[in-house]
Amino acid sequence: MTPSARTSTDRRTMLRLIGLGAAATVGGGALAGCSKEAGSQGSATNADAIKAVLPTYKRAELLKPDIPGEGPIPDGYLSYPRELVDAVTEPPGRGGPPIQTMSPWWGPTPPPLGRNAYLGAVNGKLGVEVNPSLQDGLTYADKLNAMLGARDVPELLSAPNWEVDKVARFSDAVKALFTDLTDHLQGDNAAKYPYLAALPSGAWEYSVWGGRLYAVPFPTDGPFAWAMFYRKDLLGAAGLATPTSLDELYEFGKKATDPAKGVWAFGSVFEMIQQYFGCNQTWRKKPDGGLQHKFEDPAFEAALAFTARLFAEGLVHPDTVESKGEDEKQLFNSGKILMYRDGLGAWQGMQSERAKELPTFDMQPLPVFGGQGAQPVIWGSEKPIFYTFLKKDLPAERVDEMLRVLNWCAAPFGSREFELREYGVEGQHFTRSADGTPALTELGRKELGAQYTHIGGRVPVKVRSGDTPNYVQDYIGYYRKHIGQMEQDLFAGIKLELPANWSKIIQPTEDKIRDILRGRRPVSDLAQVRKEFLDTGGEEGRAFHEKALADNGR
Amino acid sequence: MAAPAAVLLLVFHYLPTLGNIIAFQDYNPFVGDDPLDAFLNSEWIGFGNFEALFRDPLFWDAVRNTLSITAFQLVFFFPLPILLALILNSVVSGRLRGFVQSVVYLPHFFSWVLVVTFFVQMFGGAGLLAQEMRQAGLEPWGIMTNPDTFIVLVTAEAVWKDLGWGAIVFLAALSAIDQNLYEAAAADGAGRWRRLWHITLPGLRPVIVLLLIMRLGDALSVGFEQFILQREAVGRQAAEVLDTFVYYQAISTQQWGLGAAAGLFKAVVGLVLILTANKIAHRLGEQGVYSKS
Structure with a gap:
């Protein structure tokens, strides 16, 4: 939203009104002129x-x-x-x-x-x-x-x-x-x-x-953040091959999704798709020094476009689209979704519990593959x-x-x-x-x-x-x-306390990325999202992280 | 006799109100030796929080959404409990009335998680309606995921949840209307609609005005859970209301001062609205929230 001239006048008026009222309540001339920005600047321990x-x-x-x-x-x-x-x-x-x-x-x-x-x-x-x-x-x-x-x-x-x-x-x-x-x-x-x-x-x-x-x-x-789990038993029974490339993954989605039977190929998968495209979790060192955020990496845009297509073509379960994805484990257990990402910690408990009712139940992590010429990167620390x-x-x-x-x-x-x-x-x-x-x-x-x-x-x-x-x-x-294939944690052993302006932009940016994923905005809007991100705290975050690395001689 | 109530009010309402000073601080709950110390030692930053708030376009998006939803629900939700109360009141059979009342009250006691889940299971892409449509060879549409019709969806959910509950006050007001008036009017030849217009509605008017004023005072609160639960489905543009804005931008990033500033803003706007609405009510000869001395 670009604020119009009218609303900004309203805002100033409002500010003055509230300011007057509040100043009168507190009764302090002490407030006058000492208005300052709030929030921590962040710190890093060597x-x-x-x-x-x-x-x-x-x-x-x-x-x-x-x-x-x-x-x-x-x-x-x-x-x-x-x-x-x-x-x-x-x-x-x-x-x-x-x-x-x-x-x-x-x-x-x-x-x-x-x-x-x-x-x-x-x-x-x-x-x-x-x-x-x-x-x-x-x-x-x-x-x-x-x-x-x-x-x-x-x-x-x-x-x-x-x-x-x-x-x-x-x-x-x-x-x-x-x-x-x-x-x-x-x-x-x-x-x-x-x-x-x-x-x-x-x-x-x-x-x-x-x-x-x-x-x-x-x-x-186990240091990996996520794995892509799939129902090996159901894929085998349906004669579907285990995908070994992004093209095959997409084809699998097309073949496996059958809304009339209440079956969709995917739950949440975006984190894994990013890894297939070789996109880092957050920061990567640039060859000429300095840090690159993943939003600046073309691999991120490719992963975003790929996943947005899965959503647009209805290959993701509607419950994942309509909620925060809390029910994915149940949907996966009951065969309503065939593939989703989860922490590896979920594996043994789900396998043992579900196998009691369904002896053929077999969940496995999909071996990681690279996407469209890129080497995959696995997130973890x-x-x-x-x-x-x-x-x-x-x-x-x-x-x-x-x-x-x-x-x-x-x-x-x-x-x-x-x-x-x-x-x-x-x-x-x-x-x-x-x-x-x-x-x-x-x-x-x-x-x-x-x-x-x-x-x-x-x-x-x-x-x-x-x-x-x-x-x-x-x-x-x-x-x-x-x-x-696991990425090196650039900051391993450095304790980071992130600046407030950085923490503040995370949620709004995630909202915008999600808008693109779900098809509410075109993928081409990513450039705009990236610019807003960098302008409102992203650059501050970059400077903070670069300094932390420099202070530790990395 | 009023002492316990006064103590309650003092301890749980007036004392905590003092905490609003953090709206003018870069509040850090961890300085000093105890929570009181934290209030005293946090840095005083004047209107910094308010400036940050009013400069934030996300905040104005949230205000706009909140006000749109309030306005929409004022037109499409507020009159419905009155209508329901009138209909229930005209049902003669006590047992039927009791049954209908119980059925429409019940959803009020469901949590929002349950209500939203219920809607997803009924109208979602994998829900009952969508599956039926697929069986019939139709393509289901995204009721739960369309940002443009989200305002209708949340209102429908609110109506389903709270329609019956909202009717209780009106039913009570209806039962307070003197039955003799109806008999006298009927004797004078007044039909059903004339009796409704000249006896029932005037009898309800003080309650309607009172609830309307109170609703206006709450214009910037439209709920929290309902929106946070459905936010990802329709996106921030449609689902961000003031309370979710405060949650994401102040509570979850621990900018307590900013959150308090937003809360104070809400309270001041609410107070202004209540006073204005009350004044108008007085002008129109109504009692309002409190009567003029």
């Missing part, structure tokens, strides 16, 4: 400052993996150990009061303490009561923002990285609200908590704010999935007690602690299949809710289970095949 406070890494391995992970890929185990060991010999609790926790969960809320056998069993081992509060992961930000603003946080708070990144002035919040863990965990001090010391340094690096260690990370079990913060102003003994609890929660695979945390109590929450692997029961699915898992970062492993027999090989195989 990578060297971060290295100095990290815990000393010490691997804790109880069992040799069958498929050793490489770098950020987790270790794989193809059989479940017959003999478990005690990883923690002394109960971590010191008899302190119950520990209040809050963590996200994407599913029905488990029963609370007192009515939850799983909580009872784990708390019995801990020697201190943990009283969790689970919040819907989809709306976690709303709860988190309100808590931070009111400075009313639980003793243990688990916050997903993508929510933390959105909180403005988070480094201020961290200092005001959470315990500085540096003295407890820096260097060899971490040896007191051996399973926390075993968490990868790549994950700890992200837990530093203002040069101090403030959180225990929950390392990612070693950023931990969650951070666990301890409330500020706790006595040192309490901090120690809580870190010991987190240490217990981080006990590695092959221990009794791991089994209890991950699967609950045998016979109650899981049954052991013939080959010894635990399979969750209905009660297990209902009660677990990752209530201890999400607060204590564990070293991720992939374990073969009876209900998903091929998952470990498939998962690690997919990663090994594609890890070489």
Whole structure:
């Protein structure tokens, strides 16, 4: 909208009117003339400052993996150990009061303490009561923002990285609200908590704010941001070939979509299409120095045009078009969409749950291919999935007690602690299949809710289970095949606090991109969108990111 | 006896109102030792937030959308509960009336998520209507995704949800009208329509005017969830209202000062509208929200 002369006069008049009224209310001549722009300018913590406070890494391995992970890929185990060991010999609790926790969960809320056998069993081992509060992961930000603003946080708070990144002035919040863990965990001090010391340094690096260690990370079990999942069983049954190029992907969409049967080829796919076209997640270094934003990359425009065509030709399920895509998992499970993008973390749970009703159910990540002459790029980073913060102003003994609890929660695979945390109590929450692997029961699915898992970062492993027999090989195989295509995180180990003007343009720009995707604006409007983006905060963001890189000598 | 109510008002309405000072601050909730400290220590920036707000074309888009929806609903939604109340009132059978009332009240208790899902399942591209049309060889049209008709869609949803609820007040007002008047008028030979025009509507007029004034005071609030849920389907141009603007530009980017400025703007405009409408009502000889001393 271009504002007309008339409305701008109205605006000035309005401003004067409101100004007068408000000034009269507050009664201050103090306001006069001190009008200034609000918002943070952003800040970046140097990578060297971060290295100095990290815990000393010490691997804790109880069992040799069958498929050793490489770098950020987790270790794989193809059989479940017959003999478990005690990883923690002394109960971590010191008899302190119950520990209040809050963590996200994407599913029905488990029963609370007192009515939850799983909580009872784990708390019995801990020697201190943990009283969790689970919040819907989809709306976690709303709860988190309100808590931070009111400075009313639980003793243990688990916050997903993508929510933390959105909180403005988070480094201020961290200092005001959470315990500085540096003295407890820096260097060899971490040896007191051996399973926390075993968490990868790549994950700890992200837990530093203002040069101090403030959180225990929950390392990612695979660095890729997204994968394109497809219903291998349905494609096979319909005689459709697995697409290996963008042209084939489009052809697949045409053939598979059948509205009369209520079947559409695609759910949300745009993020994956961008990766096929070789488009970076945000910034890329230009050959002559400086940074290029992905909107300036012709690959982004090509990906946008390709995906807009899928929408225009009705190959995307109407529910995805009409909502925010919350129901895609159900649509995919019931075969109403055949392909959509999701985090790789969704895979095992969906496969095991759905296969109980439909034994032929087989979801697989589509191998990544390049688009129209371009090399694909896979988005990802070693950023931990969650951070666990301890409330500020706790006595040192309490901090120690809580870190010991987190240490217990981080006990590695092959221990009794791991089994209890991950699967609950045998016979109650899981049954052991013939080959010894635990399979969750209905009660297990209902009660677990990752209530201890999400607060204590564990070293991720992939374990073969009876209900998903091929998952470990498939998962690690997919990663090994594609890890070489993952983009380098230019900012790995640099803590960025983004400027307010940058945060502000994200949503409006996303709105405009979505308008193009959904066909409300032509693809040719991208140039206009890009210009508006760069003018209203994009250039400021570029300068900020370039400076952060320069300061770190990259 | 009024003390608890007064305390309630003081604690939950008047005290929090003081928080509006953050509209004039670059408010940072994390400075100082406690939330009160944060108010005192945040930087004072005068009208910076208001300037940023009024300079933002997105804000004016949101204001325009909000006002369009208010105006549209004033014409196409506001009279409907009155009509429904009149119809229900003329139903003689008490059981039938009770049944119809229950059915039309019920959707009021559904959340917006449910209402929107219901509409998607009925009228969406994979919904009942679309599937029926495909069976019949017709091409379904995008009821849920057309930005141009979005205003009709949200009004239809609001009518479905709140029509019955809105009729309650009018039904109560109808039952307060003296039945003798009708009998006397009928005896004098007044027909159905004359009785409606000369007895029923004048009897309802004070309530209608009161609700109209209150609705005007809320002109800049048209709801939040309904719009945020359907925003992606029709785009920002059609679905951005003031409350979603505040959510995206102030709450989710933690520009609390900007959000407070937008809220204050809403409150001031609402107050001006209420006072104006009330004045007009007085001129026309109505009681309005409060009577003239």
